[in-house]
Structures are given as structure tokens and as C-alpha cells.
Amino acid sequence: MYIVTEQMCQDVIGRDDAFTAIEEVFGAMARKDAYNFPVIREAIGHADALYGFKSGFDKAGLTLGLKSGGYWPGNMDKGLTNHQSTVFLFNPDTGQLQALVGGNYLTAVRTAAASAVSIAHLARKDSKVLGMVGAGHQAGFQLRAAAEQRDFEKVVAWNYHPEMLDKLGAIAAEIGLPFESVEREQLGAQADVIISITSAHDALMMKEWIKPGTHIACMGTDTVGKQEMDPQLIASATVFTDEIAQSISLGETQHAVAAGLITQDQITSIGHVINGTHSGRSSDDEITVFDGTGVGLQDLAVAAAATRLAVEKGIAQDISL
Ligand code: NAD
Numbered sequence: 001m002y003i004v005t006e007q008m009c010q011d012v013i014g015r016d017d018a019f020t021a022i023e024e025v026f027g028a029m030a031r032k033d034a035y036n037f038p039v040i041r042e043a044i045g046h047a048d049a050l051y052g053f054k055s056g057f058d059k060a061g062l063t064l065g066l067k068s069g070g071y072w073p074g075n076m077d078k079g080l081t082n083h084q085s086t087v088f089l090f091n092p093d094t095g096q097l098q099a100l101v102g103g104n105y106l107t108a109v110r111t112a113a114a115s116a117v118s119i120a121h122l123a124r125k126d127s128k129v130l131g132m133v134g135a136g137h138q139a140g141f142q143l144r145a146a147a148e149q150r151d152f153e154k155v156v157a158w159n160y161h162p163e164m165l166d167k168l169g170a171i172a173a174e175i176g177l178p179f180e181s182v183e184r185e186q187l188g189a190q191a192d193v194i195i196s197i198t199s200a201h202d203a204l205m206m207k208e209w210i211k212p213g214t215h216i217a218c219m220g221t222d223t224v225g226k227q228e229m230d231p232q233l234i235a236s237a238t239v240f241t242d243e244i245a246q247s248i249s250l251g252e253t254q255h256a257v258a259a260g261l262i263t264q265d266q267i268t269s270i271g272h273v274i275n276g277t278h279s280g281r282s283s284d285d286e287i288t289v290f291d292g293t294g295v296g297l298q299d300l301a302v303a304a305a306a307t308r309l310a311v312e313k314g315i316a317q318d319i320s321l
Helices: 006-012 015-030 104-122 137-147 162-174 184-190 231-236 244-250 254-258 270-275 296-312
Strands: 002-004 034-036 040-043 050-058 063-071 083-090 097-102 129-133 154-158 179-181 193-196 201-205 215-218 227-229 238-241 267-269 288-291
Touching: 002 296, 006 097, 006 104, 006 296, 015 034, 015 104, 015 137, 015 267, 015 270, 015 296, 034 296, 050 296, 063 296, 083 104, 083 296, 097 104, 097 296, 104 137, 104 215, 104 270, 104 288, 104 296, 129 137, 129 184, 137 162, 137 193, 154 162, 154 184, 162 179, 184 201, 193 201, 215 227, 227 231, 231 254, 238 244, 238 270, 244 254, 244 267, 267 270
Parallel strands: 002 097, 129 154, 129 193, 154 179, 193 215, 201 227, 215 288, 238 267, 238 288
Antiparallel strands: 034 050, 040 050, 050 063, 063 083, 083 097
16 A cells, blocks of 8 residues: 655656546546546535545546545645645455545646646647636646647736736746736637636626637636636537536536526537547637536546556555555
């Protein structure tokens, strides 16, 4: 049984490893070789914490396990990040615990890899301007991963708390991209690819602000009641997601579905595009949306990759129970 710490995950998992792991597991989900189990999420009545499990089994990758953790709003004052999680991997042949893997860094890289996979498969090849809506913890990971998918020439960004944009601007500078803070309408008018990664509960981007041909990765909405996009925008776009059941219940499409603007049969699993069973973008004018809701199988996929790489490098801690 291995222990793979947060630091080990950072040492062994790069963006390429995460991209490959996420692309493979999305493909397996669309082939029905991998499936997520129902999510459990509870307010535990202590420390204002939300705690839960995300779990699943990937028969193709032979990955069985769960991510356990949640949100502790008081952690920041203790010098810790508010989101805390740990992945447990089990041997699918015997049920024995195989590895305990730190889940905090992996959550950020797997979420960034999901939008990067969507950009790789759905954004126009000639996309030049990347629009970032949000500038929190995840946004930097998103920017770095997205920047590798197209020859972007510029980043335009908006955030609800404008003072947070400096940190995102520093990352853009580090990767050699000009960075401009803009209003949301301007962001829509300029961006070829938009990533939204906020904790908003109202539409931030309206349909009439978006150019034809834009690809939008909606990454912030992962809970009932959250929202980043105008439902009319969702209804006018071709919509892809990681998992349809999650998209319509707690993802970005929940509002368009509840308003009767779209039905679930108009939403495609991105795995079908990866597997070549859906052609993806059909024209340069089409607006494509990826609703990245975040599924347990993503966590298991990157945790399995981290364990494999940490064992190969001889840094995983081997203990017997
Ligand atoms: P964070 O707390 O570091 O940042 C929050 C971001 O939301 C900031 O940009 C902040 O300015 C913005 N924000 C806060 N209130 C807002 C409001 N009322 N309107 C608009 N923007 C507002 O959080 P983070 O770790 O960067 O996560 C961002 C979001 O992504 C969260 O909602 C989180 O739950 C979600 N998330 C999704 C996945 C996934 O797989 N889809 C994975 C991880 C996190």
C-alpha cells in the first residue's frame, strides 16, 4: 500500500500526464467502460464544513476508488486551503487498499485538464484570444493548461473581485502572453475561447456578448444553484459535458434544462468526440460549450497516474496495513 503525498503529486504529475489521464477516462465513460457512483455531499454541522465522497470504477483503466473531502471555510485563517481532499485507490480484483493520494493539487490539475481537453477537441484551430472569467485558486491552473492548446496571442480577463486579477496577470506574463483586464461585454467581444471558473450564483456572461465560433468551458458550476452563463446562451450553443446526469442536475445546463430551453438529449458526452463517435464542432460559426462538472473518475484517473509515476520514481511511501 502506497502513500503519495501532496508534494509527491506536485513532483510527478505534469499537465501532459493529467491531460492524457482525463482524455482517456472521458473516452472510457462515453464507451460505458467507466462509470461514476452517486455523489454524497453533506453539511456535517461542524466547522461549517461540507463533506462528501465522489467515487467510481474505470473497467478499462482498472481504477476503483473514491475521493473524500470537501470545503472547510475556516481553513484559510489556519493557513490551509479551504478545499481539502484525499483519494483512496483500491485493487479492483481484491478490494485491498492500494494507495492513499493527496487530492488537493490533483483536483486543480484534473479540472484544468478537463477544460484543456475540451479546447483541444472543440475550439477553433485559429483561436487567438483567451478569455478568463474568474481569478481564484483554480484560474491559474486553467490558464496554464489552456494556453498550451492553441497559439493564443492574448489573454483578456474579468473577475468579480478585480484585485485578484494581478495574480492571474503574473501567470500570463510568465507564459509570455499579454494580459488585459476588461469588462465582461468586452471579454465576450474579443475572446475566441472563454473559461469560466467562479463561484457565482447568477449568469455572468450573456448570449448577445458572445462571438460566433467561440468555445466556452464552463468550469465553476458544480453545485445546485450555481450559475455562470445565460441559459439562452447555453440553449443557442452545441453543448458537451463530462457527464450528462451531473450536467443537468448540478452543472451549468441545470438552468437551461429547468427553464425548458434544452433537453438532456441535446447534450453530448465529450468522450464521444474523443472516441470519434461524434464529430464535435461542425462549423467555424458554431458556439460550443463544455460543461465541466467534475466527476470522481477524473480524480481517480490522475491519482492512479500519480501513484504509478511516484512508484516508478521510487518516491512513493510503501507501507503494509
Ligand atoms: P476561489 O475561492 O479561489 O475563487 C472563487 C472565484 O469566484 C474568484 O474568482 C472570485 O472572485 C469569484 N467569485 C466569488 N463570488 C463571486 C460572485 N458572486 N460572482 C462572480 N464571481 C465570484 O475558488 P476556486 O478554487 O478557484 O474555485 C472556483 C470555482 O470552481 C468554485 O465554484 C469551485 O466549486 C469550482 N470548482 C469546480 C471544479 C470542477 O471540476 N468543475 C473543480 C474545482 C472547483
